[in-house]
Amino acid sequence: MNNDYYVGTKSKNDINPVKIIVVVAFVAVIFAYLSIKLFSLQVLNQDRYISLASNNYIRYITQECPRGTIYDRNGIVLAEDVPTFHLYAIPNEIPEISHTAKLIEDLIGIDQKTLITKIEDGFAYAEILIKDNLSYEEKTRVEENEYKLKGIFVKEGFKRYYPNNESFCHSLGYTGVITNDDLQLDEMAQYQPNERVGQVGLERYYESFLHGEMGLVKQTVDVLGNVENETVEKEIVKGNNLKLSIDIRLQKEAEQILGENKGCIILMNAKNGELLTCASNPGFDPNFFSGPRPLEEWNQLIEKRAFFNIPSMGQYPPGSTFKPLISLFGLNNEFVTPTENIVCEGALNIPGMEDKYKCWVYPSAHGPINIIKAIKISCDVFFYKLADRFEVDSFIEFLKIYGGISLKTRVDLVSEDNGFLGSPEWKMKFKGQPWYRGDSMNLGIGQGYLSVTPLQMTKLYGKIASKGIAIHPHFLAATSNDETYFSICKPEEYEVDSPKISSEHYQTVLKGMHEATLYPGTASGLNNNVVTIAAKTGTAMAESNNSTIQHLWIISIFPYENPEMVALIMFENSAYNFAGDLAPFLKNFILYYYKLESEVN
């Protein structure tokens, strides 16, 4: 068939076979190059690409662990975790950070520049907390726009809830997202950057007990962040519960008694050091830290010094509440006997000192009185004269070693101050002056180179109440692990060198303090028919901004015959004239304590 044949072309247009060979060889070289490139990628560098691929689709999600609950001594909740929602970002999954940040600013009002910095500083594959404790509206708004917010997600978590609000706020403390400084600490080395930790107070002190362990979930995700599969790598471990010695009813009563007055009320069991009340005013609502924390409110709190825990951080001269301690030193070292009368002339009759060293009744005078009466009526001249008899070094040593003055009480709070106690060495070094007689005499009435915290005084009175046994004030009653309570709190035995004082001297001092609660004692406002009390008032003078202010104290031990409790009330920079004016407040508080006690029985 003719059309099976067709006309061939002229040889003029034939292809030179060498050209074909050249092109084929060129292609062969390219193919060989592609194969070598593949070998390099898939064989030599496969590990790198395998890890890059798994970074793409494997995501580790931490799951917040609930913190342990904090209870008072009767099992009433003081702090607990409640569910909430937090907003997180995974930097690596955000397609365009500026765009996403803009949208988030529109939705929940976080400054986009801050947000961009936060995201860019984060690890590519790790979650970054953008905002904790979203409000319901914020959560809804974010979730409605979820499809526009790739790499941003809302996750269930917990927030701390303090059902009693301001009550017991200072000692309880609060929690917050771990700071960079905390992350450097050894005990927090295993924490994730977004974890909540106790920031201050008991929340901080018992952080490791309360914390629990974060869970870890390994997720397989597609490019849109859809979870295809998840496995639990680490189970969530709930934090241990704490049971405190605090009785929240007493605490609230104390706070009510404090009212608008700046100051504190402390109630401690003098037999075991358990603190039943530790109230400080002004305070704050720790729930503030689980919310949006408006700056204005924060500034107000700072302004009124709301975070200042007066019992452990306030430092004041103890004033006349120091006299029982002076008495014990005097009696124990036989500088005075229980029956010796020392004359109060209204002011000291040592030449050149008359003006400076007046009794509080001046121009009146107490006349010749013994130590019991001197405590009862808080005679200053008596104690000036007594302190004048002391040998300085052993006196100061006693205040420190027996009295715990200028030493921390080691209460289970993270913020505690030492107070202050001067000495001849200190005075020479910092003032360039020798220790004068007057300096010791000033210490005799709890003034001068001396400041104490209310907790130090509580501890000291606990020691007096228990006749020399060192009492360690503390909040913890027990921790729980699976509901089994066990005690972790052991009194510190660091006062082994403390001098022994004979029981009769304690009797003498306590008798004087008891007398003080009977007319015309300085604390006679405490007199009642429910319980016998031994107490000492103190009206301490202090300089503040070139004017003299007074801090008022009453510290009581009760029952007088068989001391069990120490109760302290202190008003800072008070408008009341005299510490005895505080006696009705303390009486009410003590009576409330007995009212609760009688309800149990």
Add this chain to the structure above:
Amino acid sequence: MRITAYIKRPHWLYLFSLAALLIFGSIAVFSATQSLGVENSYFNQHILFIFIGVIVFAATSISSSDLIKSLSWFVYGIGVLLLLVLFVQSKMQPSDTPLRWIFIGKISIQPSEFMKIGLILSLSRVLSESESKSFVLFLHILLVTIIPVGLIILQPDLGTAISLLAISLILTFFSRVGIGYILGFIASGVGVLISFKDKLFHEYQWKRITSFLNPELDPTGESWSIRQALIAIGSGGLKGKGYMKGTQSKMGFLPDTQYSDFIFAVIGEEFGFFGCIILITLFGSLIFSSVHIATETKDSFQKFVTLGIVSLWTIQIIINIGMNLSLLPVTGLPLPFVSYGGSALLTNMLAAGIIYHVHIHKGQIHYI
């Protein structure tokens, strides 16, 4: 009938390479389209097109000896006409994405694919039949080339335009036109491209070129997909992650076109280095057997057509694999016989049929 003798003496290597590539492609397309949904119409369509493609291949290869040659200019003309229709359509309905398809009812046609065959056939006729001097012949070739290439650049479809231009230059290289013309053309072409880049390129095209040259500039955009393809291939390792077990392809990290432009990444991830080498070897044997067919025929037109088609495939293979390996910019060229895509598959099967037609008809040459 002497033709039957040649049908009975098949070119086994050519047929085997072609069949193996089609099977390999189907397997890969099935895996690459799994994550797209339960109702996998892509795979069924792919199989359907292979089926139609095999018919096209058979029909073309046994068609009468001068039919293809005589239809050359007709095919070229239809191709240009379709490109013009597309051009008019795109002017009437401007859109951000390039228009590359003509829809006739349910059928969509990609004119640029059709144009490839038309250009190869018509160039082969010019090169095998021309009596003119080299310079005139070169101008003739340029004219035939520039019309479709220009229309394709206007779409814009840079990858196809470059591959058409390359085929044209390669065929010119095989012809008696001196190599100086080719080098001169390339040099002036590059000069024009750079000096008129703002007018010639869409912004996204220029971005592709620059992002390829400088991947750090654009971590989430274009080069993100290049990077994800590279990660997929690299993480496949020696033996691959196993069929259907690729995390990059199954979890959506590869670009949406993982069943077409990035099918090589899917293969690299799931079949590893071994799979890639098998694929490259199959392409190599297809090219080798085609060139073998070209050298066996005495007819210049047949030689030019065969070599033109082989060049087209080779360019597409190199550009596609090079793109998957981050060696070349993203151009949107599929992998011949392997990638999903009806128009490309039918065009390539038609082209494969033309080569086999040459094999069948190579002895039937009659010199005047």
